[in-house]
Amino acid sequence: MENSFSNAQRAEVLTQALPYIKRYTGKIVVVKYGGNAMVNDQLKQQVTEDIVLLWLIGVKVVLVHGGGPEITEVMARLGKKPEFVDGLRVTDKETVDIVQMVLAGKVNKTLVNLLQMKGGRAIGLSGMDGRLIEAKMKNEKLGYVGEVTKIHIDPVTDLLDKGYIPVVSTVGCDREGNAYNINGDTAAAHIAGALRAERLIMMTDIAGILRDKDDPATLIPEITLSQAQALYQSGVISGGMIPKVDCCITAISKGVKNVVIMDGRVPHSILMELLTNEGAGTWIRGDVQ
Numbered sequence: 001m002e003n004s005f006s007n008a009q010r011a012e013v014l015t016q017a018l019p020y021i022k023r024y025t026g027k028i029v030v031v032k033y034g035g036n037a038m039v040n041d042q043l044k045q046q047v048t049e050d051i052v053l054l055w056l057i058g059v060k061v062v063l064v065h066g067g068g069p070e071i072t073e074v075m076a077r078l079g080k081k082p083e084f085v086d087g088l089r090v091t092d093k094e095t096v097d098i099v100q101m102v103l104a105g106k107v108n109k110t111l112v113n114l115l116q117m118k119g120g121r122a123i124g125l126s127g128m129d130g131r132l133i134e135a136k137m138k139n140e141k142l143g144y145v146g147e148v149t150k151i152h153i154d155p156v157t158d159l160l161d162k163g164y165i166p167v168v169s170t171v172g173c174d175r176e177g178n179a180y181n182i183n184g185d186t187a188a189a190h191i192a193g194a195l196r197a198e199r200l201i202m203m204t205d206i207a208g209i210l211r212d213k214d215d216p217a218t219l220i221p222e223i224t225l226s227q228a229q230a231l232y233q234s235g236v237i238s239g240g241m242i243p244k245v246d247c248c249i250t251a252i253s254k255g256v257k258n259v260v261i262m263d264g265r266v267p268h269s270i271l272m273e274l275l276t277n278e279g280a281g282t283w284i285r286g287d288v289q
Helices: 007-024 041-056 068-077 093-117 154-161 184-195 225-234 241-253 269-275
Strands: 028-033 060-065 122-126 133-137 146-151 165-169 171-173 179-181 199-204 222-224 258-263 282-285
Touching (some): 007 269, 041 060, 041 093, 041 165, 041 269, 060 093, 060 154, 068 093, 093 165, 093 171, 122 154, 146 184, 154 165, 184 199, 199 241, 199 269, 222 225, 225 282
Parallel strands (some): 028 060, 133 171, 199 258, 222 282
Antiparallel strands (some): 133 146, 171 179, 258 282
């Protein structure tokens, strides 16, 4: 297979990517990474390769990650049973310690290490560093699940200015020193908004927004905010897609140019989205005035 792809064809692929490279060089792109693409080792390799390639051509990439399956696995080892309310993990004091240990420790540093193995320069942060993600308790029945109150973006911009890929784990804190488990999509939307990012990429376990949730062929490639509202009302955007689209709307309202919800299970989907005319997933943008 390798030999059937000639040098001339490789060169042609690169020249076709040139307009897209010019568009994104020097711009900030935030990638929210989670779900199946995080627990599959092959996909993890491909995601980190995509990010390093973008960084090498001058795109300022910020990687925001979750780690739900890893948290659940460690909880099980410690004999704790996860409990969820409306899709959010109930987080008591012991669980928030586990969240902090797994997200800010193992998951974050594994990703930093992988990016560096691929040739990138990465530094890991948690939302507690520099009080990057300031939060308050969202709901007492959920325990230490945080609602974002403020983003102090300087730690991220300082790293970008120095040529690093910031890798952010979504643990926040309040002024009293309490740690909070922050929903990864929500954190990514607020961070991208504070950065006025060119693009927020939300990696999920489905192809994007589907007219028929059971048929990937019904993918909607592009919608505006007002069309999104109509899709809520008609029930096309439902279930677990509602909070994801809510985060996209938050990001755009805070100054992100556009957001893509896409399938993180597709190999090299980040490069397909940014550097080809095909794209990947559903592109959400503001209404043209």
